[in-house]
Amino acid sequence: MIKITEQPFDPWHELSSFQLAMRRDGEFGACANFIGTMRDMNEGDAVNAMVLEHYPSMTEKHLDKIVQEAKGKWNLLETLVIHRVGELLPNDPIVLVAVWSAHRKDAFEASRFIMEDLKSKAPFWKRESLSATDQQAEKNRWVGKNTSGY
């Protein structure tokens, strides 16, 4: 399942309700997940809010492609990807990637693969709102590039 949401979400609640609803009791031996959360600092500056923009039709299409690719490479039972868009505040969960499989190798590797592909290719963009300091007034800036996770 892939969800793009403007509403704040609770990743732990989403994980438990999805796992219950997928009706795979006894089948999965592993669930690996990654939760990305908004920080209040970036590149040495205090960040007080953020806007996440996306390209709606392409985002869904691309995430679906990544998940299908992962299903081709590893033995996966279920996958769950949730990504927030719109206005976010520090400590808000941004992204959840979760993978269920029989054994841990598939779950670990596939969740990493999906997450890294999402970070480097899925069409989302962050604009940070920087807090005012003694030197400057509050201002906005686009995040230039994601760092490599490998």
Next chain:
Amino acid sequence: MTQTKAEKAMTIKVLYFASLRELLGCNEELISEDGLNTVGDVWQRVSDGKNVTQQVLYSINQEYAQAESLVKAGDEVAFFPPVTGG
């Protein structure tokens, strides 16, 4: 502005996102496909005279494309900076 079917058939829809949208001051526009073969041609036309120094990525119909990828009337082309989600 309402377009006739014939007019729509000869145009390419162009979308801009994030810092590029702000720089060009435009979310989306319809341009004539006349004389445009590749997505690189489209970019040349829409960025002509604009001072774009940042890296620009291309997509055609919601899939990543290269400068030499072919475009045709009715396509949806998008230009955007490197992605920063997750």
